[in-house]
Amino acid sequence: MAAADPPRGDGFGGGGFELDRSSLHPAVGDPVLGSMNFLNEVMSRFPQAVSFAPGAPFAGFFEGVSVNRYLDRYVRYLCEERGLTARQAQQLLLQYGATAGHINRLVADALRSDEGIDAPAEAVVVTVGCQEAMFVTLRALCARREDVLLVVDPCYAGIAGAARLLDVEIRTVPQGEGGFDLDELRRVHRAARAEGRNPRAFYVVPDFANPSGDRMGPQARRELLSLAEELDLLILEDNPYGFTADPDTALPTLKSMDERRRVVYLGTFAKVYVPGARVGFVVADQRVRDEDGRRHYLASDLTAIKSMITVNTSPISQAVVGGMILESGGTLAVVAREKGAFYRRNLAHLLDALERRFPPELRERAGLSWNSPQGGFFVVMTMPFETDEKLLEYSAREFGVLWTPMRHFYLGGSGGTHQLRLSCSYLVPEQIEDGVERLARLVETLI
Numbered sequence: 213m214a215a216a217d218p219p220r221g222d223g224f225g226g227g228g229f230e231l232d233r234s235s236l237h238p239a240v241g242d243p244v245l246g247s248m249n250f251l252n253e254v255m256s257r258f259p260q261a262v263s264f265a266p267g268a269p270f271a272g273f274f275e276g277v278s279v280n281r282y283l284d285r286y287v288r289y290l291c292e293e294r295g296l297t298a299r300q301a302q303q304l305l306l307q308y309g310a311t312a313g314h315i316n317r318l319v320a321d322a323l324r325s326d327e328g329i330d331a332p333a334e335a336v337v338v339t340v341g342c343q344e345a346m347f348v349t350l351r352a353l354c355a356r357r358e359d360v361l362l363v364v365d366p367c368y369a370g371i372a373g374a375a376r377l378l379d380v381e382i383r384t385v386p387q388g389e390g391g392f393d394l395d396e397l398r399r400v401h402r403a404a405r406a407e408g409r410n411p412r413a414f415y416v417v418p419d420f421a422n423p424s425g426d427r428m429g430p431q432a433r434r435e436l437l438s439l440a441e442e443l444d445l446l447i448l449e450d451n452p453y454g455f456t457a458d459p460d461t462a463l464p465t466l467k468s469m470d471e472r473r474r475v476v477y478l479g480t481f482a483k484v485y486v487p488g489a490r491v492g493f494v495v496a497d498q499r500v501r502d503e504d505g506r507r508h509y510l511a512s513d514l515t516a517i518k519s520m521i522t523v524n525t526s527p528i529s530q531a532v533v534g535g536m537i538l539e540s541g542g543t544l545a546v547v548a549r550e551k552g553a554f555y556r557r558n559l560a561h562l563l564d565a566l567e568r569r570f571p572p573e574l575r576e577r578a579g580l581s582w583n584s585p586q587g588g589f590f591v592v593m594t595m596p597f598e599t600d601e602k603l604l605e606y607s608a609r610e611f612g613v614l615w616t617p618m619r620h621f622y623l624g625g626s627g628g629t630h631q632l633r634l635s636c637s638y639l640v641p642e643q644i645e646d647g648v649e650r651l652a653r654l655v656e657t658l659i
């Protein structure tokens with residue numbers, strides 16, 4: 213059939229080679245991999261709906277963004293502070309580049325001043341979003357069949373999907389009221405060991421996790437680091453939402469408390485700056501000894517893996533992010549403070565609207581509840597009815613409001629059936645108000 217022919221039958225044309233999905237990698241049919249596309253697809257079908265679904269940054273923040281200005285700023289830095297000629301700077305941006313990245317020093321300096329994370333630039337790999345950072349880290353660490361990854365259930369789909377694609381088995385640490393319990397982590401670790409498996413790393417989002425909104429307290433952070441030492445476990449700390457904490461109650465990252473190099477730190481510029489740049493990073497300052505007894509940072513092995521996935525992170529995208537960091541004075545702190553305040557206001561607005569629209573009497577009668585995180589993008593509601601994809605369709609079509617079914621985030625199989633995640637990052641207060649009103653009308657028809 214010629215390319216211009218209209219499709220026939222099922223829309224894919226007749227005849228020709230056809231593959232059986234069962235012959236592809238089993239991850240392609242896994243609901244975890246489908247979950248992100250599913251939400252995008254529902255949002256595109258109901259563009260008028262108020263959407264509490266995406267964890268995307270507020271689009272209004274893009275108004276002051278000038279890609280050209282950031283590029284110019286970065287090129288000026290290369291020429292004036294790093295001694296490159298204009299031609300060399302142009303090469304750096306337009307040619308294939310060093311696999312580990314070219315903004316590593318800026319990233320390492322910003323982490324030192326903002327987070328107290330003291331790692332050399334050589335221990336940083338700039339990646340295509342945090343997603344690639346997760347992928348290369350898992351690929352490097354989970355080398356043998358018995359290696360397993362521990363995660364809190366529910367957890368971010370990005371890590372679960374990466375593990376699935378890499379055939380890395382996951383063991384889940386169930387989350388109780390107010391977060392996961394270190395005793396549970398110990399128990400899951402012991403059970404895996406008893407099965408002959410090797411728990412290699414524990415993935416955790418200590419600040420306002422996606423999807424639960426949970427935050428680890430200071431004592432739990434200290435205990436987790438000790439436990440990692442005791443159990444000979446690495447921690448993969450993912451920190452996209454820490455910047456939304458109230459500066460008066462901000463807690464140190466695990467990495468900044470990590471005296472034993474137990475923590476691999478996964479980062480992203482998607483939430484503080486722009487997701488469209490697709491720039492993230494990993495700090496991997498663990499020492500690795502090679503066959504000749506020579507030592508290098510784990511970062512260089514991650515770089516070798518990255519070279520076979522994306523070759524290098526777009527040098528142009530890195531330059532845009534580099535320009536953003538330079539424009540904010542080599543620190544993300546000011547931008548993070550401003551945007552963090554915006555997101556906290558949105559969150560407070562969402563919690564307040566829920567409180568007003570679902571007063572205690574109604575909550576009790578209907579048997580519904582929600583948590584009250586102190587930061588981050590997400591609130592989890594527990595409903596007296598099932599919150600599946602069918603209900604989401606109905607909610608979008610009849611009430612014009614979208615949310616995310618929590619079951620998408622549960623790996624244990626049966627969790628989250630009556631829960632939904634509300635994200636407040638993408639909306640303004642009037643939309644939040646309107647969205648909660650629509651949600652309330654949906655609930656009233658169902659209870």
Ligand SMILES: Cc1ncc(COP(=O)(O)O)c(C=O)c1O
Binds near residue numbers: 343344480
């Ligand atoms: C827990 C978590 N990690 C990482 C990311 C961002 O990843 P990326 O930099 O690939 O956009 C997100 C975004 O939603 C997230 O929720």
